Amino acid sequence: MELYNEDHPVAFQNWRLRELSVIEALLERTNAPIVLLKPILDTHRTQVLISRFPDAKVIFAFRHFDDVINSSLKRFGTSNRINHVNGWVRDDFMEFSSAPPPEKTKELVRSKWTPSLTPQSGAALYWLFQNQLFFDLELYRDERVKLIRYESVVADPVNEFKTLCYFLGLDFEQRFAEGIFSHSVGRDKPPEIDPRIRTDCEALWLRLCRHAGLGNE
DSSP: OEEEOTTOTTTEETTEEOOHHHHHHHHHHOOOSOEEEOOGGGGGGHHHHHHHSTTOOEEEEEOOHHHHHHHHHHHHOSSHHHHHHHHHHHTTTGGGTTSOOOHHHHHHHHHHOOTTOOHHHHHHHHHHHHHHHHHHTTGGGOTTEEEEEHHHHHHSHHHHHHHHHHHHTOOOOGGGGTTOOOTTTTOSOOOOOOHHHHHHHHHHHHHHHHHTTOTTO
């Protein structure tokens, strides 16, 4: 297996996938049975990617928005997510010109955005946009797409990785599940975000859980 995280210069530039012709050449010259890419910032291009690479499979992972917000503000700083969201509204989502997101996804952001959004609320709106794409791109209809919940993986890594390996056509190995812990789940107190955005995030969280076969968790 070959792994290319979003900071790997061979497959990514500025955290985004390089031209698809570059990715295609990378796949053609590899001897690995599986090539794993982590194009998180290219989520909006998922339909483009699976059309270009019909044998590909997609793992769409989601995590509770409170932990994602807390983590992103620590890792990327307080201005990163809010600057992205402000730019989307200001420039009519030009950041996604390679594969414009559905109008209803854009309208969701516009309807919740205000000039006074806090960094926490901006990060929440960022989460809402990225995860709403699972439904707005109708990825749930494609058998090549597997929805998984982060919290489930870290709570029961052996069984979750067995399921993922089956989906990918791989033999499970115990080492896949080693070094995975759940101590980061709910570690920090929930961030203070706009109540309207929190309501939408909670509704989307529950919807994702149901589609992942997790009931009303």
